[in-house]
């Protein structure tokens with residue numbers, strides 16, 4: 347299975363007596379983009395957080411770059427977290443810091459680049475998400491869509507080998523959303539980044555995905571190429587796609 | 594050993610948070626779990642405090658936020674405590690010739706007991722609540738998870754500077770507030786009781802020994818650590834939006850205040866034994 351960068355095996359996760367994940371099996375190849383679809387509250391965010399140890403499974407295994415991580419402590423997870431960037435659903439920007447400090451956080455923490463190199467890199471990644479001259483602003487003064495893009499810039503600043511996108515285009519206008527879709531595509535094509543994209547936006551899903559995985563009642567009900575998803579006869583996925591998601 | 598953080602919280606096999614349906618046992622479970630989490634967080638905090646690289650900027654920021662900005666509340670509290678103690682002593686012990694002991698009684702009760710405890714309670718209210726509210730709103734907006742996702746350790750980045758700053762500043766705040774309380778006593782001795790400055794001061798200095806100062810100030814190191822760990826633990830483990838932040842903040846004030854009062858008893862006994 348050396349071809350996989352991220353792999354979940356029989357992942358179970360409950361909160362209290364609420365079983366959210368009930369045996370998720372899913373593998374994402376190196377350089378591949380898999381879109382995870384599913385209704386609200388089905389555990390998409392919970393699932394991708396397992397990838398970097400923000401949740402640990404009650405049972406089952408999680409592999410990242412051939413390392414089994416589910417038992418790792420915070421120290422041991424550092425290497426995995428440097429390799430895998432995450433865009434949080436609501437951005438999760440540090441609101442006591444400027445945009446620049448947010449985006450530069452991992453660069454300052456994990457590289458010995460000079461202040462100038464860091465400033466350049468910050469400008470570069472902000473450019474990738476189509477933002478400029480926002481470095482000195484505080485997150486509170488940004489619009490929702492801008493926050494999301496700053497958060498994305500922060501997630502890609504260290505040039506991770508894999509990126510987890512939790513609803514990257516939700517709340518963006520169609521033009522910016524398309525720019526983000528292109529960015530996801532470009533990161534994959536040019537840098538071979540492996541991606542998991544959680545989205546409700548069916549258009550985005552078909553644009554950026556190589557494969558579609560449909561999370562339903564705690565399991566992966568459907569896992570196939572975008573073409574297979576379009577022609578699916580699986581009634582619940584069909585229903586979901588025809589409902590247009592909620593995007 | 595696996596030290597997963599739900600920061601400091603124990604690894605629950607089924608992730609089960611205690612809930613009302615568990616009745617009385619659930620309540621007990623919740624308390625034990627909170628206690629266990631705090632003990633674990635204490636261990637992590639101590640371990641990371643002495644590990645390089647030191648986060649100097651974060652420490653300086655917290656020393657200012659927690660220390661300098663608590664000066665008013667602790668000093669005002671102890672100024673009036675010193676004053677009231679002086680007049681209470683003078684009047685209530687008048688029949689036993691208590692007037693002449695005003696300096697002794699103010700000095701001993703302030704330095705051994707009231708200074709440390711009242712300063713700690715004020716700091717538990719002001720600083721403890723502030724820490725929990727700040728970290729709690731970070732937790733519910735996933736900023737704590739974002740920190741972890743960026744491969745930074747929340748214990749190092751958030752907990753150590755706050756607990757450390759508290760442990761450094763509370764003893765200093767207490768020494769200053771003690772001095773102010775003695776000054777408050779002096780004001781009353783001069784203007785209400787009719788003693789001379791020299792008389793009052795000689796009783797203050799005659800009563801105090803170095804042991805009194807060490808045991809009084811020594812206790813505050815422990816108080817500060819307890820307040821810091823309780824406040825950080827509650828903050829980082831806050832769930833459930835703004836409502837959760839409010840509850841966590843209240844919990845911090847209650848639990849850290851009680852911890853100060855209860856641990857004061859045991860610490861006092863301990864210092865009596867060792868000094």
Ligand SMILES: Nc1ncnc2c1ncn2[C@@H]1O[C@H](COP(=O)(O)OP(=O)(O)OP(=O)(O)O)[C@@H](O)[C@H]1O
Pocket residue numbers: 361366384385386387388389390391392393435
């Ligand atoms: N830390 C947590 N503690 C308790 N319950 C949680 C926690 N995180 C998630 N849950 C629960 O797990 C379920 C799945 O949540 P999750 O955020 O993964 O849904 P989602 O599929 O991402 O939904 P959405 O599309 O609305 O973002 C929800 O019912 C949520 O309440």
Ligand SMILES: [Mg+2]
Pocket residue numbers: 390391392435512
């Ligand atoms: Mg989600």
